[in-house]
Amino acid sequence: MKFGIVTFPGSNCDWDCYHLATHILKQKSVFIWHKETKLPKIDVCILPGGFSYGDYLRTGAIARFSPVMNEVVKFAHAGGKVVGICNGFQVLTEAGLLPGVLMRNSGLKFICDTVSLKVENNQSFFTKNYPSKSLVNMPIAHGEGNYFADESILDRLEGEGRVLFRYHPKNPNGSQRNIAGIINEKGNVLGMMPHPERCAELALGNEDGKKLFESLL
């Protein structure tokens, strides 16, 4: 299996994802510069965390117009699996691949912490290796992670089982319905604010995030 990791100017979790894919999962992986107009042959595309374009205007707002994003959108529409982590999630919402938007945290502060999450749906490409309704711990590090969508979209996400991860029991950032991670309608695009790639090996004291990537193999 081959992972493609998109690097925008300001991405800072791209190497973490590379390390995860290459050294922990023992898979092939390749960096994809944001100016590329063609994707290499890959099975999973990761939009990593960071501060693409310095978060200018709005988080993810400029990155979404990077040349590579046209290709990521095509890849997603063709059924390719896309994982957007943190800033990657913000880019996916700006690009319209996922509904809603990530607003400023309700407490107005950047939060760097480990949070408890509930795996709400384990019938997805990304969560099938987690036991149903299991609790996992993952780090978060964001200033804009407050998920917002209008009520009808939230109802739809819940009704279709598209909320994969929920902050539980504590909501750190004001996200509507404690949402931490969602998938698109077809189930092949995941966006989440917590960082599974930062907790995928025991050397880091936690490997709760590893199952997410193993689910994809």
Place this chain on the structure above:
Amino acid sequence: MKARIYTTLKNGVFDPQGKVVQQSLGSLGYPEVSQARIGKYMELDLNETDRHRAEVRVKEMCQKLLANTVIESYRFELEDS
């Protein structure tokens, strides 16, 4: 032509910054402030003299990039320069 663009969070979308500013003004002795909404102000210089064309284009820019219409509303003014 110059375009002056204002974006703010839509009514109904909680604006924590606005809330804090309103509370601070209250504690500074301005209790008459019942609500504050924080937004962004942008100025664009346009190589365009036709007002109608400018309006259509700026509206498009707002919808495509300058505002996220899921949560933000926008308005703009055009000024001949």
